[in-house]
Amino acid sequence: MKNLINKIHQNQYFLLFILLFAYVQSVYIRIAVRRQIDIYIFTPEAALASTLGAGILFVIILFFIQKWQKSDTFSNAVMLRIFAISLLVFVISMQLIGFLIALAFDKIEKNFNQHVLLFSLLSDFLSGIIYGSFFLAYYYYRKNKKQLQKLSTYNEALAESRINQLKNQLNPHFLFNNLNVLDQLIEEDKHKASDFLNEFAEIYRYVLQASDKELVSVKEEADFAEQYFKLIEHKYGEAYQLNLESKNTNALIAPLTLQLLIENVIKHNLGTAENPIEIHILMDENITVSNNINLKKNSKSVSGRALKNLKEQYSLLSENAIEIHQTDQEFSIIIPFIYN
Structure with a gap:
C-alpha cells in the first residue's frame, strides 16, 4: 500500500x-x-x-x-x-x-x-x-x-577519475624535475641548494594540497606560480624572467596549470643573462601565457606529455579548449577560465 x-x-x-x-x-x-x-x-x-x-x-x-x-x-x-x-x-x-x-x-x-x-x-x-x-x-x-x-553520473565519475589520473602523472613529473635541479645545485653551491630545498618543501606542500582539488582560485595559482618561479631563479638567475599581470581573479583553473606552463617554457627554450626568455602571464578574459622563442637544439617544436595531459584535463573540465599559437618569434597558450 x-x-x-x-x-x-x-x-x-x-x-x-x-x-x-x-x-x-x-x-x-x-x-x-x-x-x-x-x-x-x-x-x-x-x-x-x-x-x-x-x-x-x-x-x-x-x-x-x-x-x-x-x-x-x-x-x-x-x-x-x-x-x-x-x-x-x-x-x-x-x-x-x-x-x-x-x-x-x-x-x-x-x-x-x-x-x-x-x-x-x-x-x-x-x-x-x-x-x-x-x-x-x-x-x-x-x-x-x-x-x-x-x-x-557515469561520465562525471569517469571524468573525475581521468582528471585524478592526469594529476597523478603530473605530480611525479613536478617532483623529479625539481629534484634534478636540487642535485645540480648541491654540486654547484650548497648554501643555494639549502635555500632551494626549504622553498621547494613549502611549494610541494601546496602541490599535495592542490592535488586533492579539482579546481583552485586564480589568485592561489598566481601566488604559487610566483613562488615556484623563485626556484627557477635559484638555478638560472636572470636567464628567465616572469611578468605576471592579473586582472581577473574571480575565476577558477585546474591546479598547477601555471607551474606546468612555466616549466614547459624553460624545458624548450634556452635563456641567458644576455638574451633572457621573458614569460608573460596575462589574466583577463582568460589566461594567456606567452614567451619569446630560443629553442634548445635538442628540443622538439611541440610540447610533450605534460602539456598534452593538461589539454586533456581542460577538455574534461571546460567546454572551451586550450589554444596554442606559435610564430617564429613567439609561443603562446590560451587557457580558459572556469566559473562555478
Whole structure:
C-alpha cells in the first residue's frame, strides 16, 4: 500500500493530466450526443470511469513491459508488440468487466446486443489507443530521462577519475624535475641548494594540497606560480624572467596549470643573462601565457606529455579548449577560465 502511494505521488502530474483529459473528453462527447448543455454534462462519473479504465490499461502495459522488455535499449518492434497485445487484453478485460456488471444487474440483453456491443468495442479500442499512447510516451520519456541521468553520473565519475589520473602523472613529473635541479645545485653551491630545498618543501606542500582539488582560485595559482618561479631563479638567475599581470581573479583553473606552463617554457627554450626568455602571464578574459622563442637544439617544436595531459584535463573540465599559437618569434597558450 505504501509503495502504491509513493508511485501515485511520483506520477501525480501525469495522473492529473489523465483525469483532466478524461473529464474534458466526457464533456465533449455528452455535448456532441445530447446537443444541449445542462448540469448532467459536467458530472464527473464518466471521467472517473475512464480514468479507472486507463489505470487498468496502464497495469496491463506495465505487465507486458516487464515480461518482454529485458534490455534497457529502446526497441520500436518490442514497443509495438507490447502496445498491440496490451490493447487486445484491455478491450477483452473491459468487455469482461462490463459483462459481469450487466450479469449482476440482469442487463445482459440490453447492454450486449449487436449495436451496443459494437459501439462498446469501438469505444474501448479508441480509448486504449489514446490512453495507451499517453502512457507509453510518458513511460519511455521517464525511462530515457533516468538513463540520461545515469549516463551523466557515469561520465562525471569517469571524468573525475581521468582528471585524478592526469594529476597523478603530473605530480611525479613536478617532483623529479625539481629534484634534478636540487642535485645540480648541491654540486654547484650548497648554501643555494639549502635555500632551494626549504622553498621547494613549502611549494610541494601546496602541490599535495592542490592535488586533492579539482579546481583552485586564480589568485592561489598566481601566488604559487610566483613562488615556484623563485626556484627557477635559484638555478638560472636572470636567464628567465616572469611578468605576471592579473586582472581577473574571480575565476577558477585546474591546479598547477601555471607551474606546468612555466616549466614547459624553460624545458624548450634556452635563456641567458644576455638574451633572457621573458614569460608573460596575462589574466583577463582568460589566461594567456606567452614567451619569446630560443629553442634548445635538442628540443622538439611541440610540447610533450605534460602539456598534452593538461589539454586533456581542460577538455574534461571546460567546454572551451586550450589554444596554442606559435610564430617564429613567439609561443603562446590560451587557457580558459572556469566559473562555478
